[in-house]
Each structure stands twice: as structure tokens, then as C-alpha cells.
Amino acid sequence: MVLHANLCDPKDENSIYVLNTGMYRSTDNERPSAASRFRTETTHDLWVAPNDAQRMIESNDGGANVSFNGGKSWTEEDQATAQFYHVVTTNHFPYRVCGAQQDNSTLCGPSRKSGGIDIGDWYDVGGGESGYIAVRPRHA
Numbered sequence: 001m002v003l004h005a006n007l008c009d010p011k012d013e014n015s016i017y018v019l020n021t022g023m024y025r026s027t028d029n030e031r032p033s034a035a036s037r038f039r040t041e042t043t044h045d046l047w048v049a050p051n052d053a054q055r056m057i058e059s060n061d062g063g064a065n066v067s068f069n070g071g072k073s074w075t076e077e078d079q080a081t082a083q084f085y086h087v088v089t090t091n092h093f094p095y096r097v098c099g100a101q102q103d104n105s106t107l108c109g110p111s112r113k114s115g116g117i118d119i120g121d122w123y124d125v126g127g128g129e130s131g132y133i134a135v136r137p138r139h140a
Contacts, residue, residue, distance in 0.1 A: 007046055011053040019043040023058060025071070042103070061103045082107070086132045098125060098133040106133055 009015035018024040023043040042061050049055035054070045061083065065074035084099030089111070098108035109122035125133055 007048060009053050010048055010050045015053075017046055017048070019046055023071075085130065088133050088135055090135050098135065100127060100129055100131045100133065103129060105129075106131060108133070 007017045007019075009017070012027070015025065015027045018026070021042055023046065043058055044061075045059045047057045054068060056067050056071060058065050058067070058071075058074070060077075063077040065077060067074050082104070083102035084097075085102065087097060087099040090096040090098065090108070094111045094113075096108045097111050098106070100106045106125045106127040107122045108125050110117055113121060127133065
């Protein structure tokens, strides 16, 4: 395992967190193993409250999650976040933005909208994370 980042628990010097293709925790001062993986998403960062190690925020490809019980349970990722690959636009006015999302599906949505753009304004256009979106000019 390649260590991406590590963080010591502010209240327990024998407990460390390792962030990589998931989040791993070791509570016995040993190198974390696959058995110690307790978050499955690609974890980018972790904040642990200095006065209460039960409170933490983990950021990943899908957004962020909060735990109030040391990682036993996490909040939903209900904020609108996405990483797009291979972005294209359509010929609509206003134009639509389309792309393949990191660890997700493909989407198209408006570039602007009176009253603001809502999550419901986006629609799946088929394909996967690493694909390209091909807009048909007659139907774009």
C-alpha cells in the first residue's frame, strides 16, 4: 500500500488514519492493513476535531461526509459536486455542458438558467467515467 497521507488521532497517539484508495485506521500503532479499511471511497483529506476525535470530516471524489461517532457512521453526500472529464458543449442557447464524471456517470445540464441551476436540470447521457460525450449537431 502506498501511503497518501496520514493523520494521528488528537486524543490517542496509537491511533492513525491513512488516506488513499479508501480511509484506513490503525489503533495499535501498526501499519494499517486492508482489514482496517473503514471508508471505501478515494479519500483526499480528513479533518479530526482537536477537542473531540469522534467528530471528523472526510473529503472524497463525491464530496464530503461528516461523522460524529469516530467513523462508525457518516452523513450522506447530498451536496452537488462533480469532477468532469472531456467536457463538451451543445449548440443550444443557452448551451448545455456535458461530460463524464469522476467515479460516476455522464451528464448534461444547462450553462445558465433563470432562478439558478438545480440538480434536477441535469440528465444522464449514457456512458461512464472515462468516456467522451459526442453531441449530434442536429439534435444538440
